[in-house]
Amino acid sequence: MAAVDKNTLEFVGLAGLRSLLGTPEVVYHLAKAHWGKGVTTELARASLRFGFEEHRFERIVAIAKPANSASIHVMEKIGMSYEMHTNYYNIDVIQYAITRDGFQPGGMTYLLKP
Numbered sequence: 001m002a003a004v005d006k007n008t009l010e011f012v013g014l015a016g017l018r019s020l021l022g023t024p025e026v027v028y029h030l031a032k033a034h035w036g037k038g039v040t041t042e043l044a045r046a047s048l049r050f051g052f053e054e055h056r057f058e059r060i061v062a063i064a065k066p067a068n069s070a071s072i073h074v075m076e077k078i079g080m081s082y083e084m085h086t087n088y089y090n091i092d093v094i095q096y097a098i099t100r101d102g103f104q105p106g107g108m109t110y111l112l113k114p
Helices: 039-053 069-077
Strands: 002-004 011-020 023-030 059-064 081-088 091-099
Touching: 011 039, 011 059, 023 039, 039 059, 039 069, 059 069, 059 081, 069 091
Parallel strands: 023 059
Antiparallel strands: 002 011, 011 023, 059 091, 081 091
């Protein structure tokens, strides 16, 4: 899904869920101008909430290259736990995961628009 700044309606990036070899995966890609503002964490948490509440997934994963400390930090901030170093599509990654029971949505909300 496309993400926009709720005040300016400026496009800030993409976030949501996709399938990683049959497992729901939270993904986020933001324009560099919006890095470091907490937007990624908010989008990732909203994506988890959507996956757990709307789709009733039991578990959601996220992956990042080992050198991508910012993305790993986001995964940890949203409550995900390290699972393993692994390889998908010939790319070495670190995989984190969270279960529906372990998810804490906090006070955040999300709004879906067609």
